[in-house]
Amino acid sequence: MVPKKVLLIDDEAAFTQLVKLNLEKTGKYEVRVENQGAMGLSSAIQFKPDMILLDIVMPDTDGSDVAMQLSENSMTRDIPIVFLTAIVEKEEVDDNNNVIGGRKFLAKPVNLAELMRCIDSSVK
């Protein structure tokens, strides 16, 4: 089985490293981390992920700006994006089947099982 390619864009380096470790340990995912929002688009173009986990509040470039860049680029516009952020509430996300305003969300802190469910449902 080919591992699903996941790009994780988040400024919290420790978090990204641990998520990468946890996901890759399962053998079902290949994870690339990117700790600078501004590099999100180029990483996506280069890595060609099956889906992107994207933080929103980042110091250099806001996650919503990165999402816009991705949607405006023909090479990345079809890659599913899940916002993985602390600015939403778990209940808020759960009540809306992870979708708020047409976008898919996951609330931090998230456990591995939830994360995997979300990735799997996002990648066809």
Next chain:
Amino acid sequence: MDNSEKKTGCFNACDFRRLAEISGILVWVTDSDGRYIYVSREVSDILGIEPREIMGRSVKDFLFFGPEEKYAVSIAAKLSAREAFSRLEIEGRRKDGSQVFLEISALPVSDDRGCFCGFSGIVKDITGYKQAENGLRSNQEFIKSIIQNSAVATFVITAEHKVIYWNRACEELTGIKASEVLDTNMHWKAFYKSQRPCVADIIIDGRAADMARLYPVQSRSEFVEGGLHSEGWYINLGGKDRYIIFDAAPIFDADGSVVAAIETLQDITESKKAQEELAEAYRQLKVYQAQLIQAAKMDTVGTLASGIAHEVKNPLAVILQGIEYLSRNIPFDNEENRMVLGFISEAVGRADRIIKGLLDFSSLTEMRIESQPLEAVIDSALLLVKNALDRKKVRVVKNLAPDMPPAMIDRNKFEQVLVNLFMNAVDVMSEHGELIIRGYGSAAGLGEDADSRAAVLEIEDNGPGIPEENLEKIFDPFFTTKRRRGGSGLGLSIVRNIIDMHGGRISLNNRVGSRGVIVQMVLAV
């Protein structure tokens, strides 16, 4: 031997003269025609006239006083009638014209056969005494005038408790006329329904120890030795309720014995009322201050909440991922490792719940308040806590009055309030507890408008109740009795904030007469 030297028994005229000269009293003697045959030397000291100037003159011409003397006519009549007179006080003139007060007495003198042979008399100079008497009278008038004209209500009683002064201000203040109490011991009537000692009476009786029993507010005088002070409200005193300050002091005689007591009354009703109003205003101010501090605290918590939440959730996310990693990469059969990871995982969960509570604060401004029937919200909240209720086999008693009006609420937020309160109740109750939900309409609304109505919702449990010392803190942020069970201490703070945002009221008390807690909410309709 002349007539004046006739023997009278063994006492002769010479003896009489010598006695007169050493007596220091003006002695005079006339013959049967009323002519002076003896005047002692004192006449010179008293009137400045030499005896020889008088000798031989008739009493009709000279009797030590001038023609203006009021007794002149009656004395002349007595002399004519040869009658005695005794200790008549007359006003005379010295030779130099100065005034002199005299006391004159006279006896008709008879010979051995009973024939009238003249008058003998004495004259005493009582000028000094009269002046002292006049001075004393004048002093008494002065003292009376001071007391009478004092603007401070004052009365004075004697050692026998008889009222001797009751001034005009006292009449005005008490409504009791001086004529009603002077020379009586009924002064208590002005202040009390039945007889009891006034402060002045206590001073007269020397029973200062009785003060504490008779007067709730009392002390010894700061200014007068032996003086006493009391104060208090007196109902219908002189036609109105008054707050009176009484100060009484002893009056001593020259020997230091208490001969009277003076008592003053000061009506400080207005300043007392002002003082009480000020105290009430100060108390209110403290309440408002406490509310302001509370509001500021809440506001601060709310403001901080959204900022902190994001910053804290990210490290929590790291910790959670770290736990996930370690739980898969440490020896699975190591019980200790698993226990430690379990503790960390629980702590992350608790921290996450605290953050969620904080965020609830910051989201309170987004309220959509509409008129909603409360029963529907209650049912929906009960549904959300059904599992917890069932687990503890809690019996729910819903008692909603048919006339309970719909309330002005944000349905979601109020549901959050109810869930929180229901869960608190379930947590503290043992199995087979009873949750009572009571609702009714109240005529006593929330505002000052007499017509305003309100919906009242009460939630009762039969748990152990809350220690009295914790009741005040129960709505404070981070105060919890469930810390060990993962309580964030924000639940009831959020509940109160939500109720406050609705303009409602919430109170939490222990039930009277049975175990448990009753939470009452009053909501606008």
